[in-house]
Amino acid sequence: MAALMRSVTSTVKAARRHSPSSVEELELELLLEALYQCHGYDFRGYDHALVARKVQALRLRLGLATISALQSRVLHDDETYNTLLRALYVSPALMFDDxxxxxxxxxxxxxxxxxxxxxxxxxxxxxxxxxxxxxxxxxxxxxxxxxxxxxxxxxxxxxxxxxxxxxxPMARLDELQANYVRSGGVGKLVDYFDVDADGLHAAxxxxxxxxxxxxxxxxxxxxxxxxxxxxxxxxxxxxxxxxxxxxxxxxxxxxxxxxxxxxxxxxxxxxxxxxxxxxxxxxxxxxxxxxx
Incomplete structure (x- = not known):
C-alpha cells in the first residue's frame, strides 16, 4: 500500500511539474497580463505564436535569460516597456514598399x-x-x-x-526613390520633401x-x-x-x-x-x- 501511495504521489507531482515550454507559455501570459494591467495595452488577443516569436526575439536582443526577466524590466524601466511595445506593434513600413x-x-x-x-x-x-x-x-x-x-x-x-x-536621412530617401519608381511613381521623391540646411535630413x-x-x-x-x-x-x-x-x-x-x-x-x-x-x-x- 505504501509503495502504491508513493507511486501515486510521484505521478501527481510529475503532472504538476511544468515542462520548459509550459513555463515559457506561463511567463508569456504573465508578461501580457502585466502589460495590460499596468499600462492598458492588451496584446492577449493577438496571434499567440506571432507574439511569442516577437517576445523571444526581444529577449535575446536584450540578453535576458527568461521572459520573466523581461517582465521585470518592463515593469520597472520605461525604456524597456516602450521597446517591448514597439516590438509587439505592427511591423514598420517603408515608403512605397508594396x-x-x-x-x-x-x-x-x-x-x-x-x-x-x-x-x-x-x-x-x-x-x-x-x-x-x-x-x-x-x-x-x-x-x-x-x-x-x-x-x-x-x-x-x-x-x-x-x-x-x-x-x-537623405541617404535613406535616395534608397526609397527605387521603391517609388517600382510602384509607378514619376519624377523625384525628394520633390515632396524639404531638405534641412546641412543637406542631411528631409521632412x-x-x-x-x-x-x-x-x-x-x-x-x-x-x-x-x-x-x-x-x-x-x-x-x-x-x-x-x-x-x-x-x-x-x-x-x-x-x-x-x-x-x-x-x-x-x-x-x-x-x-x-x-x-x-x-x-x-x-x-x-x-x-x-x-x-x-
Whole structure:
C-alpha cells in the first residue's frame, strides 16, 4: 500500500511539474497580463505564436535569460516597456514598399474620395510615418490632398511623439526613390520633401504633413471615433487572433461611410455577416467598397 501511495504521489507531482515550454507559455501570459494591467495595452488577443516569436526575439536582443526577466524590466524601466511595445506593434513600413498596395490605392482613391466634400482616410495602427507619407504623396498626385484628412493612429504616446517629429536621412530617401519608381511613381521623391540646411535630413513638406492628423488610439479597446470614406487596415490585421480580428472588423464596419473603401489583409469570409455589406473592387484582392 505504501509503495502504491508513493507511486501515486510521484505521478501527481510529475503532472504538476511544468515542462520548459509550459513555463515559457506561463511567463508569456504573465508578461501580457502585466502589460495590460499596468499600462492598458492588451496584446492577449493577438496571434499567440506571432507574439511569442516577437517576445523571444526581444529577449535575446536584450540578453535576458527568461521572459520573466523581461517582465521585470518592463515593469520597472520605461525604456524597456516602450521597446517591448514597439516590438509587439505592427511591423514598420517603408515608403512605397508594396507596389500592389500602391496600385490599389491609386485605383481606390478617386473612386472613394472624389464624391465626398471633406473625405477622411483612416490608417489604423499606422505602420510608420512613412506609410502616412506615402498616402499623402498619392493624394497630392491625385489632386485630393488639399481637401482630404488622413487620420493616422498609433498605440502609444511615445509612438505618437516619434511620428509627429519624424524625418529621413537623405541617404535613406535616395534608397526609397527605387521603391517609388517600382510602384509607378514619376519624377523625384525628394520633390515632396524639404531638405534641412546641412543637406542631411528631409521632412515631408508642411502642406502635405498638415493633412495628417496623428492620434493615440487603441484598436483593442477604443470605440469608433469618426466616419471615414476609406479605412486601411491591411497592415495590422494579420497580428490579430480570431476573436480580436472579428472585433476590429466590426469596428471598421461601424466607422466606414456608405460607399466607402475598406482595405484588408485577406478576403472576407463569405459566412461572416459583415460580408454582405461589401463588394470587392477587383477580383482576388481584399479591397472592398461598402454597398449596404
Amino acid at each position: 507596389p500592389l498596395e500602391v496600385s490599389m490605392l491609386r485605383l481606390s482613391l478617386g473612386v472613394s474620395l472624389h464624391g465626398a466634400a471633406l473625405p477622411r482616410v483612416w490608417l489604423a495602427d499606422c505602420a510608420s510615418p512613412q506609410q502616412a507619407w506615402t498616402l499623402a504623396i498619392l493624394l497630392e498626385q491625385e489632386q485630393l490632398a488639399p481637401r482630404t484628412e488622413i487620420y493616422a493612429t498609433v498605440a502609444s504616446d511615445t509612438m505618437l511623439a516619434d511620428a509627429q517629429h519624424a524625418s529621413l 515631408l513638406k508642411p502642406e502635405l504633413a498638415s493633412r495628417i492628423t496623428w492620434a493615440q488610439y487603441n484598436l483593442v479597446t477604443d470605440a469608433s471615433f469618426n466616419e471615414f470614406q476609406m479605412i486601411l487596415g491591411q497592415r495590422t490585421l494579420p497580428d490579430f487572433g480570431l476573436a480580436l480580428r472579428k472585433r476590429v472588423l466590426q469596428l471598421f464596419d461601424d466607422s466606414l461611410a456608405p460607399f466607402g473603401m475598406l482595405a484588408l489583409d485577406r478576403p472576407l469570409d463569405d459566412h461572416d455577416p459583415l460580408s454582405r455589406h461589401y463588394k470587392p473592387i477587383m477580383a482576388g484582392q481584399p479591397w472592398y467598397k461598402r454597398v449596404a
